[in-house]
Amino acid sequence: MFKHLKNPLLFWRRNPLLFWRRTPLTRYTVLNRNIIIIMLLITIIPLTCMLIINNFQYKTHLRNQIMAPLYAMTEKTRHSFEIFMDQRLAIMRFISATYSVEKLGNEQVIQKILTSLKKERYGFVDIGLINAKGDLVSYVGPYSLLGKNYSEQISFQETRIKGQYISNVFLGYRKYPHIVIAVQVIRDDGEIWVLRATIDTDFFDNLISSMGLERRSDAFLVNSDGILQTNSLYCGNTLEKCPLKLPSKSFKSQGIETKDANNQDIIIVSSGFSIADYILVIVQPQSVALKSWYALKTEMLIIFLISLTIIVFAIVQMTAVLIKRIKTSDEHRESVLLELQHAQKLSSIGRLAAGVAHEINNPLAIINEKAGLMLDLIDLSKDFTQKSKFGELTRSIVTSVDRCRKITHRLLGFSKRIDVKIEPIQVNTIIHEVIGFLEKDILYRRLEVNLKLSETLEPILSDHGQIQQVLLNLLTNAFAAVQDELGQVDVETKNIENNGIEIKITDNGCGIPDKIIKNIFDPFFTTKKEKGTGLGLSISYGIITKLGGEIVVDSTQGKGSVFTIVLPEKTNIMES
Amino acid sequence: MKNQKIKILLIDDEEEFISTLAERLELREYLCKTAGDGQSGIQMVEKEPFDIAIVDLMMPGLNGLDTLRQIKEINPDLPVILLTGHGSTKDGMEGMRIGAFDFLIKPLDIYALIDKIKLALAAKAPQVKS
Numbered sequence: 217m218f219k220h221l222k223n224p225l226l227f228w229r230r231n232p233l234l235f236w237r238r239t240p241l242t243r244y245t246v247l248n249r250n251i252i253i254i255m256l257l258i259t260i261i262p263l264t265c266m267l268i269i270n271n272f273q274y275k276t277h278l279r280n281q282i283m284a285p286l287y288a289m290t291e292k293t294r295h296s297f298e299i300f301m302d303q304r305l306a307i308m309r310f311i312s313a314t315y316s317v318e319k320l321g322n323e324q325v326i327q328k329i330l331t332s333l334k335k336e337r338y339g340f341v342d343i344g345l346i347n348a349k350g351d352l353v354s355y356v357g358p359y360s361l362l363g364k365n366y367s368e369q370i371s372f373q374e375t376r377i378k379g380q381y382i383s384n385v386f387l388g389y390r391k392y393p394h395i396v397i398a399v400q401v402i403r404d405d406g407e408i409w410v411l412r413a414t415i416d417t418d419f420f421d422n423l424i425s426s427m428g429l430e431r432r433s434d435a436f437l438v439n440s441d442g443i444l445q446t447n448s449l450y451c452g453n454t455l456e457k458c459p460l461k462l463p464s465k466s467f468k469s470q471g472i473e474t475k476d477a478n479n480q481d482i483i484i485v486s487s488g489f490s491i492a493d494y495i496l497v498i499v500q501p502q503s504v505a506l507k508s509w510y511a512l513k514t515e516m517l518i519i520f521l522i523s524l525t526i527i528v529f530a531i532v533q534m535t536a537v538l539i540k541r542i543k544t545s546d547e548h549r550e551s552v553l554l555e556l557q558h559a560q561k562l563s564s565i566g567r568l569a570a571g572v573a574h575e576i577n578n579p580l581a582i583i584n585e586k587a588g589l590m591l592d593l594i595d596l597s598k599d600f601t602q603k604s605k606f607g608e609l610t611r612s613i614v615t616s617v618d619r620c621r622k623i624t625h626r627l628l629g630f631s632k633r634i635d636v637k638i639e640p641i642q643v644n645t646i647i648h649e650v651i652g653f654l655e656k657d658i659l660y661r662r663l664e665v666n667l668k669l670s671e672t673l674e675p676i677l678s679d680h681g682q683i684q685q686v687l688l689n690l691l692t693n694a695f696a697a698v699q700d701e702l703g704q705v706d707v708e709t710k711n712i713e714n715n716g717i718e719i720k721i722t723d724n725g726c727g728i729p730d731k732i733i734k735n736i737f738d739p740f741f742t743t744k745k746e747k748g749t750g751l752g753l754s755i756s757y758g759i760i761t762k763l764g765g766e767i768v769v770d771s772t773q774g775k776g777s778v779f780t781i782v783l784p785e786k787t788n789i790m791e792s
Numbered sequence: 793m794k795n796q797k798i799k800i801l802l803i804d805d806e807e808e809f810i811s812t813l814a815e816r817l818e819l820r821e822y823l824c825k826t827a828g829d830g831q832s833g834i835q836m837v838e839k840e841p842f843d844i845a846i847v848d849l850m851m852p853g854l855n856g857l858d859t860l861r862q863i864k865e866i867n868p869d870l871p872v873i874l875l876t877g878h879g880s881t882k883d884g885m886e887g888m889r890i891g892a893f894d895f896l897i898k899p900l901d902i903y904a905l906i907d908k909i910k911l912a913l914a915a916k917a918p919q920v921k922s
Binding site for chain 2: 574577582585586588589593617618621
């Protein structure tokens with residue numbers, strides 16, 4: 217209960233009403249905030265950097281791992297396409313080399329060839345021979361194309377120049393998507409004719425569907441102009457323009473990441489054919505391709521967030537503890553400083569007061585003697601005009617000098633704190649003595665004084681006269697604070713820990729306003745104007761401190777004040 | 793009156809104070825002589841007899857306690873009342889230890905001084921009679 221009295225200044229600080237020298241709360245708030253920010257930055261920046269680097273590295277690594285099978289699949293499928301086309305081209309070259317133009321012009325012969333081809337190799341739809349003018353002179357197949365002129369078609373022109381040709385998918389006269397494989401047939405007279413076969417593109421779709429693509433993935437063929445050569449899941453049907461921006465044609469597999477028409481992230485892997493103007497394209501949404509990456513990324517993010525939460529919690533808690541310690545240490549330091557300042561203040565004011573009092577005392581003594589002499593002379597003189605008036609004025613001077621004398625003597629007493637005489641004392645006895653001095657005041661003003669003195673109060677080693685003076689000061693103040701007839705002053709004593717004693721003087725007077733409570737122990741601070749010197753509490757504080765005790769005040773304006781004095785069992789005097 | 797015979801030596805550096813005090817005491821039938829410093833006071837004690845000496849403690853040159861010591865060397869029976877402007881009992885107590893009869897604090901109450909003078913003389917009286 218009395219632990220708080222160990223340090224009166226700390227006690228004042230704990231009590232909001234008495235909190236003088238308030239430490240700015242914002243200072244600790246700012247410090248708290250700054251430490252948290254700095255610690256968060258120190259911990260979170262490396263963590264975030266690590267996360268970003270890991271993210272990047274894992275992504276690159278996983279991407280490579282994910283892309284590699286895609287590349288392989290693209291290569292493999294392209295290769296299958298090329299083998300398919302190359303085989304058909306080889307067969308055509310073989311026929312053109314084996315059969316003469318005349319024989320190929322014979323419908324029965326090419327009918328036989330077509331029958332063999334269909335039997336041996338899948339995809340052949342028809343076969344025909346075009347003369348040097350571009351006219352289809354021989355044809356077997358499901359359509360009636362005989363006599364049609366192909367001189368304007370690229371396949372005819374390209375074949376005559378390059379010797380062989382594989383077309384893109386086109387509709388042609390048949391109005392059905394197909395491709396044409398054509399080779400030169402050179403007549404004996406050197407005229408260049410063209411042997412031309414149509415291949416069913418159904419095979420393309422079969423080959424693509426046999427790739428074993430993941431769901432939501434798309435694969436198709438385009439030409440270098442971006443025209444779809446097969447049906448696509450997302451990009452349209454054969455011979456439509458592919459809406460995706462594809463990488464430029466390359467014979468090696470290459471991949472890009474881009475967005476589709478729906479703004480979805482996709483991976484495009486493409487590989488160009490060397491044998492014809494085809495590009496095999498595989499389109500895979502990133503959500504599918506990088507499924508494992510996203511799972512890892514989510515895990516990493518969860519771990520990061522958990523770590524972040526733990527870090528933030530730890531930092532906030534640690535900072536709170538740190539700030540609390542700093543605050544406690546600051547308060548302790550400040551209270552020590554305050555006590556030191558207070559002691560220094562009292563000491564310097566004491567020296568000043570002693571000097572002033574001594575210097576004033578001599579002229580005061582002269583005034584006193586002169587005024588005394590005047591009084592003597594007036595008394596000895598016969599009656600003269602206004603003798604009584606002169607007498608009255610001179611006595612007034614003597615009275616004022618006496619008042620000054622009391623002040624200077626108290627000042628001198630304050631500066632020296634008077635000589636201390638340590639002896640065993642019974643504080644209850646001193647209280648009775650002091651109440652005895654004030655008895656007339658108590659009776660005259662009809663005040664209620666309650667003595668709650670401990671019957672088992674231990675005697676202490678201290679200074680009788682000084683404690684008497686302190687009690688007299690405090691009780692005089694208490695009586696001054698209370699109203700006539702209603703005033704109540706309680707004096708309580710009790711034994712406390714370490715064999716010390718506590719004296720508590722409680723009044724129901726006017727109380728001390730918050731704004732002046734910090735000054736009440738300062739010398740010359742008074743609210744009583746002419747009635748007080750402002751030294752009573754200052755002297756009391758000095759005495760109690762010198763006797764090794766503590767004096768604290770707790771006051772509520774309008775309700776009253778409580779002065780608590782704690783005195784040790786034994787006083788160890790330290791001369792100041 | 794007995795007072796007419798009582799001869800007081802006042803030693804204080806405050807001329808205004810000492811002359812006025814002397815005058816007031818003389819009005820009360822005492823015979824007063826004044827000295828402005830300790831040294832001249834001692835010389836006066838050497839030259840003529842006094843019934844009592846009143847000495848200020850704070851004086852330039854020879855201070856009150858030293859003056860007291862020298863007076864006591866010359867005339868151990870001469871009662872000395874010390875005056876102090878300090879309000880301190882310490883120097884006064886020291887003076888009493890050396891041999892002063894009592895001490896008073898400035899500004900003085902003339903009646904308190906006269907009481908002390910009377911007490912000092914009463915204390916001294918048996919020796920005078922013997």
